[in-house]
Amino acid sequence: xxxxxxxxxxxxxxxxxxxxxxxxxxxxxxxxxxxxxxxxxxxxxxxxxxxxxxxxxxxxxxxxxxxxxxxxxxxxxxx
Numbered sequence: 174x175x176x177x178x179x180x181x182x183x184x185x186x187x188x189x190x191x192x193x194x195x196x197x198x199x200x201x202x203x204x205x206x207x208x209x210x211x212x213x214x215x216x217x218x219x220x221x222x223x224x225x226x227x228x229x230x231x232x233x234x235x236x237x238x239x240x241x242x243x244x245x246x247x248x249x250x251x252x
Contacts, residue, residue, distance in 0.1 A: 180244040200240035
């Protein structure tokens with residue numbers, strides 16, 4: 174799956190959780206700095222599993238702390 178598709182989806186999900194527009198999400202800023210808290214991070218991991226059909230740790234958003242880092246990780250595990 175193309176990285177830009179994953180990045181776009183991630184920006185949309187993060188924007189949903191922090192209640193802003195996807196264009197406002199800087200893909201190189203740490204998710205915690207954008208306002209993603211631990212509850213939303215766990216929800217995001219569930220969303221990733223549902224959307225891409227892969228199992229991820231609940232800490233995936235902390236292990237890969239930016240949209241770009243998370244998209245890079247997912248690009249490696251999504252077939």
